Every structure is written in C-alpha cells, then in structure tokens.
Amino acid sequence: MDPRLPQTIDAYLERIGATRPVRPDAAALRELQLRHLTTVPFENLSIHLGEDIVLEEEALLDKIVAHRRGGFCYENNGAFAVLLRALGFRVTLLQARVHGDEGRLGIPYDHMALRVETDDGTGPWLADAGFGDHAQHPLVLDDRIDQRDPRGTFRIEQAPAEGGGDYGDLDVLRDGAPQFRLDPRPRALADFRGGAWYHRTSPDSGFTRSPVCSRFTTSGRITLKGHRLITTVGAERHETRLEGDDEVLAAYREHFGVRLDRLPSEEGVGVSASIG
Incomplete structure (x- = not known):
C-alpha cells in the first residue's frame, strides 16, 4: 500500500465534506455517495483542454483530491472505489453499456459503475x-422492485439475452426509461481504457462535442456547458x-471549485490521445 x-x-474526505465513517455500513455509503455527487463535478474538461486521462489509482486521486477536479465515469467512480475500499467497503468495478436514442446500446465499457x-x-x-x-x-x-429515490423511481431488472448468450446482464431504469445495461462480472480498472479512449477521441462520443461540467445540488443540478x-x-x-472568458472561469471556480488558467475548447474534439 502506498x-x-x-x-x-x-x-x-475533506474535499467532499465527509467524516471518516465509524463502520462501512449502508448509511455511511449513502452519505459518501451524496457528498461526492454534490461536491465532485461530472466533467469532460480534460478532453477539451488536451489533457491525458490516466486510468491509474494514483493519477485519479491526484486529479480529484490534489487538483480538486472531477471527471467522467471512469475517473469519478474509479477514485470513489479507492476511497470506499480504504474505508473498509468491498468494491467491485462493473462495466455497462448506456442506452441511447431509439434503444441503441453504446459500446462495451461505455460506463463504469x-x-x-x-x-x-x-x-x-x-x-x-x-x-x-x-x-x-x-x-x-439484487432487488427487482421499484426503488424510490429523490431523483426518480429506479428499477433494476433482468436484461433480455442477446446474441445467444446471457451473462445475467441487468437493465437499470429510471422512471421506466432504460439508463444503462450492467454486466455483473467483476472488472479491473485497466479494462476500461478502451472505453475511455473511445470517449476521449471519437466524434461519435458526446464527450468530444463540447465541454460540460455538472454536479448535484440539494434541490437539483447546476451545469456549465461552454458559456451557458x-x-x-x-x-x-x-x-x-x-x-x-473571465466570467466563465469565475463560474468554474464559484460553482464547481475548478480553477483553470484557460478555457476548454468549445469546438468538437476527435484526435489521437493518450489513455494511461
């Protein structure tokens, strides 16, 4: 261990405004997730700043803790997994494919949960x-019933078998609409490098089209998309x-705690990139 x-x-813990839990129980997990969501932004700024995305635990912690940034799913959930394990929780990385328009599924390793x-x-x-x-x-x-949450009614149900194979995939639905299809088999952080590379470079990825920075608030969300x-x-x-530019940079600082010395490009990105 480092x-x-x-x-x-x-x-x-200081970054997200949490105290070290007495024990790794469900109440502590619930509190830690909420504090993470309301503090650490979901953002793709590295893509539009030309920064590398390194899927290694030390690099993820450095970005989110030392540099007080956020990230997309691989970064936020990758770092959150390190935090939870250090606090005594047993954590398994899972890959998922996001449900897109007209029921189309995204690429394998589209999302980490x-x-x-x-x-x-x-x-x-x-x-x-x-x-x-x-x-x-x-x-x-493991529940297959409606689960009520402040952000909607969620349900986890068995996904239909595809291509003659059935690995027990699960569809996660919000208010009846499918969000992503979860593969319950355990994965390693390095397994997600291909998905991260795709989202970092492909013009078909929503992440390359424009910068976004967003986080939960106690009553909703706050999001910065370019100058909006x-x-x-x-x-x-x-x-x-x-x-x-100064007003946008101030908004990053005020609403997300993100301090930048220049604005991310608002133009689409689709270039070769390093994914560590």
Whole structure:
C-alpha cells in the first residue's frame, strides 16, 4: 500500500465534506455517495483542454483530491472505489453499456459503475458517482422492485439475452426509461481504457462535442456547458449566458471549485490521445 494513502484519504474526505465513517455500513455509503455527487463535478474538461486521462489509482486521486477536479465515469467512480475500499467497503468495478436514442446500446465499457458490499448485511449496492444525472442514493443491486429515490423511481431488472448468450446482464431504469445495461462480472480498472479512449477521441462520443461540467445540488443540478450556465430545481430550468472568458472561469471556480488558467475548447474534439 502506498504509505501516503491514509493522508490522501483524509484529504479526499475533506474535499467532499465527509467524516471518516465509524463502520462501512449502508448509511455511511449513502452519505459518501451524496457528498461526492454534490461536491465532485461530472466533467469532460480534460478532453477539451488536451489533457491525458490516466486510468491509474494514483493519477485519479491526484486529479480529484490534489487538483480538486472531477471527471467522467471512469475517473469519478474509479477514485470513489479507492476511497470506499480504504474505508473498509468491498468494491467491485462493473462495466455497462448506456442506452441511447431509439434503444441503441453504446459500446462495451461505455460506463463504469460500482458493486459495493457493506458490513451490515444489506445490499449488495449499486453505487454510482459518475453517471451525471442519476440516482442520488445507492440502489439495492439484487432487488427487482421499484426503488424510490429523490431523483426518480429506479428499477433494476433482468436484461433480455442477446446474441445467444446471457451473462445475467441487468437493465437499470429510471422512471421506466432504460439508463444503462450492467454486466455483473467483476472488472479491473485497466479494462476500461478502451472505453475511455473511445470517449476521449471519437466524434461519435458526446464527450468530444463540447465541454460540460455538472454536479448535484440539494434541490437539483447546476451545469456549465461552454458559456451557458444552467440550473435546475425540480422541474424548473433556468439558463444564463455568460459573457467573456473571465466570467466563465469565475463560474468554474464559484460553482464547481475548478480553477483553470484557460478555457476548454468549445469546438468538437476527435484526435489521437493518450489513455494511461
């Protein structure tokens, strides 16, 4: 174990405004996920700043803890998994394919989610700090009933077999609409490099089209897309156009704690990139 890890975990907890839990139980997991979602933004800024995305634990912690940034699913959930394991939770990385328009499924390793086991006999839990607008609380992975959450009604159900094979894939639905298809087999962090490379470079990926930075609030979300600042509270949506680079950079600092010395490009990106 890296001898610096305990100090890094303390700094991680400070970053998200959490205290070290007494035990790794469901209540602690619920609190940690909520604090992560409301503090660490879901963002793709590295793609539009020309920064490498390195899927290694030390690099993820450095980005999210030391540099107080966020990331997309591989980064946020990859770092969150390190935090949870250090606090005594048992964590398995899971790959998923996102349901797109007209029912089309995304690529394998389109998304990373976490299976988390606690010491109180509940769960196992589906934890996710990296899907953008999703469940506020962890979901019971083995339940096949509606699970009510402040962000909607969620259900996890058996997915239909495809191509003659059935590995027990699960569809995660929100308010009746499928969000992603989860493969329950355990994965390693390095397995997600191909998916990260695709989303970092492909013009078909939504992440290469424009920069976005978004996080949960207690009553909705706040999102910065280019020069547009969007706040939602319940069903109400308000959009403000920011003028000038300084105003946008100030919005990153004020609303997301992200300090940049230049703006990410608002043009589409589709270039060769390094995914560590």
